[in-house]
């Protein structure tokens with residue numbers, strides 16, 4: 001196991017990257033510090049007993065408001081972890097130009113040990129505590145899903161908030177990642193995975209990057225390993241398979257890992273897991289590996305850790321054979337391990353950029369909540385009518401008719417899902433270009449993580465400068 005904590009690892013990465021900037025020391029310290037942490041213990045009746053539950057909410061930076069970040073349900077949650085995750089949120093938001101400060105929440109429970117009714121009770125009580133201390137609100141701090149939580153928990157949070165804050169016109173914006181019929185937005189559930197796809201696609205379409213690792217350009221056929229098939233890992237796999245044409249040769253989950261050289265269809269694997277007592281073991285045509293971590297050490301083109309932090313440490317970094325690592329999870333590589341990976345010539349696409357699709361679409365959801373209207377409602381019919389006129393004009397001028405399928409495609413106005421995907425793709429592509437520009441222009445920077453940090457730190461320090469905090 002690595003000796004250093006997750007927070008130390010994030011801060012070491014910060015220091016390493018900060019040394020490449022000319023930002024004043026005091027400002028760097030201000031950016032690095034966690035502004036506020038609320039640590040709570042509250043009692044909940046579970047069956048015939050009363051359990052005392054420990055929970056946190058960390059607000060890392062208030063340079064932009066509201067603060068934003070997921071809520072994690074895991075027995076391992078602690079103050080160090082939420083602070084590390086909140087810090088990553090600050091840098092992540094800056095990289096993808098989402099105008100929020102970073103935050104993160106955590107409840108130290110194993111969610112799989114509770115019934116739905118008990119989880120609802122815990123979630124509502126946690127939300128009540130946040131309301132009491134003014135740690136939640138559409139202009140204050142806006143949670144979202146993370147490890148162990150999803151749209152269901154977000155709906156409970158909204159309902160609790162609305163119960164306390166009846167009449168607050170923008171109340172729906174107090175949390176994102178809600179179900180679509182509960183003031184959510186189309187495309188949020190898949191957003192992090194889709195963002196991972198766009199980010200890795202951009203890297204693989206960059207000839208200089210592929211030359212560095214000795215691979216052909218493009219995602220097509222890249223032999224890929226995924227760790228974790230939760231929200232992020234599952235959608236990453238499905239979308240990269242369908243739209244990018246990658247070949248997933250191995251998967252690691254909690255119960256173990258499997259390999260199948262001719263490719264694992266993730267949708268089929270998910271259906272199999274459901275029918276097989278929540279286990280991927282025994283998936284037809286696959287071989288079970290010795291243990292769940294050995295999948296990380298397989299010879300492959302792309303490795304995607306999508307479970308938890310501290311998966312690639314100083315203990316196993318030397319054994320990693322992937323050419324590219326896409327950090328879909330937060331903090332899967334320790335700062336010590338990254339040094340080893342860099343020496344081996346492995347390209348690491350950092351978490352603070354690669355998994356920013358979730359917060360990007362959360363931002364769209366928040367904007368939708370504040371505007372009280374779904375995206376596309378005003379312009380869809382207008383656009384469709386204009387496109388139909390254009391097609392009719394071309395037909396008149398050319399004397400030719402186009403087929404019904406093409407007509408339907410050309411005259412379609414954008415739905416909410418089209419606009420969300422378009423906004424997400426634009427965000428991931430343009431942020432990649434910003435990071436790559438720094439990486440390519442400054443060889444001493446060495447890693448994409450350093451380059452991403454530089455982009456983030458410069459934007460945040462500019463914000464402080466514009467606030468008049470330093471000249």
Ligand code: NAD
Pocket residue numbers: 070145146147148149192227228229230231232233252253254292306307308309328329330331355356358359
């Ligand atoms: P999730 O709870 O939906 O899924 C996590 C999955 O990882 C589960 O299926 C779990 O069984 C598996 N897992 C746990 N330990 C494992 C291990 N040692 N080996 C293999 N599999 C293991 O969580 P999620 O929302 O998909 O989050 C995963 C990661 O992505 C976290 O680091 C989270 O912070 C990050 N993230 C999530 C989002 C989001 O929108 N949900 C956004 C950005 C980043």
